[in-house]
Amino acid sequence: TSFGFKEVREEEKSQMVGTVFSSVASNYDVMNDVMSGGLHRLWKDRLVSKLNPFPGMKHLDVAGGTGDVSFKILETINNIKRRALQDVLEDDLMEETRIYVCDINPNMLNVGKRRALERGLRENKSLVWVEGDAEALRFEDDTMDGYTIAFGIRNVTHIEKVLAEAYRVLKRGGRFLCLELSQVEVPLFKELYNYYSFSVIPAIGELVAGDRDSYQYLVESIRRFPPQMRCYCELHKMNISLINAYYVARQVQDSTDIDIF
Numbered sequence: 001t002s003f004g005f006k007e008v009r010e011e012e013k014s015q016m017v018g019t020v021f022s023s024v025a026s027n028y029d030v031m032n033d034v035m036s037g038g039l040h041r042l043w044k045d046r047l048v049s050k051l052n053p054f055p056g057m058k059h060l061d062v063a064g065g066t067g068d069v070s071f072k073i074l075e076t077i078n079n080i081k082r083r084a085l086q087d088v089l090e091d092d093l094m095e096e097t098r099i100y101v102c103d104i105n106p107n108m109l110n111v112g113k114r115r116a117l118e119r120g121l122r123e124n125k126s127l128v129w130v131e132g133d134a135e136a137l138r139f140e141d142d143t144m145d146g147y148t149i150a151f152g153i154r155n156v157t158h159i160e161k162v163l164a165e166a167y168r169v170l171k172r173g174g175r176f177l178c179l180e181l182s183q184v185e186v187p188l189f190k191e192l193y194n195y196y197s198f199s200v201i202p203a204i205g206e207l208v209a210g211d212r213d214s215y216q217y218l219v220e221s222i223r224r225f226p227p228q229m230r231c232y233c234e235l236h237k238m239n240i241s242l243i244n245a246y247y248v249a250r251q252v253q254d255s256t257d258i259d260i261f
């Protein structure tokens with residue numbers, strides 16, 4: 001592809017990603033905390049606060065895995081509802097709220113459904129679990145108010161297909177937010193980070209999850225992901241990243257609102 005995953009053959013990559021996430025599913029959440037020192041929670045909070053969810057919204061969380069981002073979105077919407085005075089109106093809107101957790105891997109979704117059960121959300125009509133491929137979504141055009149993909153886009157085979165699908169399902173004015181890890185550029189911190197990710201993370205993977213190879217893949221996939229390449233955007237008069245650049249290019253042709261942060 002044009003996004004730098006040439007070394008791995010396409011079918012090999014999707015097969016490998018399938019194996020990795022089937023294998024890590026049961027330990028995924030605890031490993032996220034261990035590997036990031038809990039930081040992933042703060043990053044996801046930031047993502048959801050930037051999304052600015054609202055009662056009645058239709059939202060698609062792609063590569064949603066065990067549901068972390070979707071739980072946070074639903075929690076935010078429920079808090080808005082609790083604060084709202086017009087309970088009746090808000091109740092109607094809650095009926096309409098739909099948050100779709102879409103992931104290609106049934107094992108990850110099953111862990112997510114179990115977590116939903118533990119949180120008393122299993123019967124919640126607002127949360128819908130969907131097995132599906134980010135590159136070929138089974139949702140209608142122009143149906144979503146929001147689209148998030150957290151730590152997912154580097155695992156797909158064709159990033160451009162994922163972006164095109166996101167664009168297709170979003171309504172005009174709908175919001176696309178992508179949270180991803182990339183490389184550290186600051187000297188010294190970069191060396192520390194490299195040591196941590198290439199030596200410490202696979203060792204933790206072996207120790208905690210008994211699976212060194214999958215964690216080796218996760219570290220590798222971050223290294224292969226495009227760095228925070230910056231380009232100057234005339235439209236926004238600011239430096240933006242590669243993925244935002246794609247969206248801005250589309251925005252020039254169409255007025256779908258893309259927020260850059």
Ligand code: SAM
Pocket residue numbers: 017021062063064065066067068069102103104105108132133134135149150151152155156157
């Ligand atoms: N978003 C979740 C989070 O932040 O905790 C899970 C992220 S996890 C690192 C990456 C997820 O992407 C896995 O659950 C994996 O199954 C999913 N995935 C990989 N390729 C996919 C694809 N083509 N379509 C949908 N999901 C995919």
